[in-house]
Amino acid sequence: MFEPLNWPVKCFLSPNLSTETTATNRRRSRAKFTEDQLKILVNAFNQKPYPGYATKKRLASEINTEESRIQIWFQNRRARHRFQKRSEPEEDLKSSQDEDHHEEKIRSREDRRCRTSYTSSQLHTLIEAFMKNPYPGIDSREQLAKEIGVPESRVQIWFQNRRSRFHVQRKREPDEALEQRQDQGQDP
DNA sequence: ACCCTAACCTAATCAACGA
DNA sequence: TCGTTGATTAGGTTAGGGT
Numbered sequence: 001m002f003e004p005l006n007w008p009v010k011c012f013l014s015p016n017l018s019t020e021t022t023a024t025n026r027r028r029s030r031a032k033f034t035e036d037q038l039k040i041l042v043n044a045f046n047q048k049p050y051p052g053y054a055t056k057k058r059l060a061s062e063i064n065t066e067e068s069r070i071q072i073w074f075q076n077r078r079a080r081h082r083f084q085k086r087s088e089p090e091e092d093l094k095s096s097q098d099e100d101h102h103e104e105k106i107r108s109r110e111d112r113r114c115r116t117s118y119t120s121s122q123l124h125t126l127i128e129a130f131m132k133n134p135y136p137g138i139d140s141r142e143q144l145a146k147e148i149g150v151p152e153s154r155v156q157i158w159f160q161n162r163r164s165r166f167h168v169q170r171k172r173e174p175d176e177a178l179e180q181r182q183d184q185g186q187d188p
Numbered sequence: 189a190c191c192c193t194a195a196c197c198t199a200a201t202c203a204a205c206g207a
Numbered sequence: 208t209c210g211t212t213g214a215t216t217a218g219g220t221t222a223g224g225g226t
Contacts, residue, residue: 030194030223050216069194071215076193079218115204115213135197154213156196161213164198 025137033073037063041070045077052111068153118158122148126158134163 033041040063044051051059051074053067060067118126125148129136136144136159138152145152 027195027222032194032224053214072195073193075216076195078216080193082217112203112214117205117213138195157214158212160197164200165212167198 025133025135026139028138031065031069033063033065037065041073041077045074049074049078049081053113054111066153068151068156071153116150116154118148118150122150126155126162130159130162134159134166 040059044055044059048055051070056067056070056074060070125144129140129144133140136155141155141159142152145155148155
């Protein structure tokens with residue numbers, strides 16, 4: 001529904017995107033959790049649907065996967081859960097249930113992953129990659145991550161934030177200065 | 189063909205950090 | 208203290224793998 005391809009400037013005017021780009025835009029391969037892994041995840045979810053970073057790390061090592069997979073799994077699981085609730089909201093449970101969720105949410109707020117700070121050279125690399133392709137696939141992200149020495153999941157988040165803020169910025173500025181060459185002091 | 193769900197997306201918001 | 212920006216969320220879409 002959303003249009004990943006109406007970016008400004010020359011992002012896609014770049015000539016050599018064709019069959020090869022599809023390869024680099026590939027998604028990461030789907031994880032297939034075993035029953036045992038799933039049992040652990042579901043159990044953890046029932047206890048705390050909003051786990052903190054420490055919990056996610058612990059689960060990750062417990063079922064031998066990456067923390068980012070745990071994060072995605074919980075996101076998807078919560079979404080499914082909410083959807084089901086909307087289907088049949090009529091049950092005996094009442095208002096107190098909502099407050100419980102709020103509390104849980106607040107509690108998990110306590111430990112989040114500590115903010116990673118990028119050096120200017122790391123940012124330079126990221127920005128340059130962004131201008132070439134704002135939607136890098138798993139291969140590009142991993143290569144980039146290796147290059148600047150940061151986990152791939154952080155690269156993915158960086159691109160998400162960057163794209164999102166690009167959209168906001170464009171909304172604020174109607175259509176004037178569509179050639180604006182993107183702040184960020186870049187040197188020749 | 190269809191279903192389930194991991195992967196991925198945007199938009200809004202929380203919050204750490206530096207000027 | 209305030210703007211910038213990384214991290215997390217809700218909620219929706221895309222696509223891989225099984226039936």
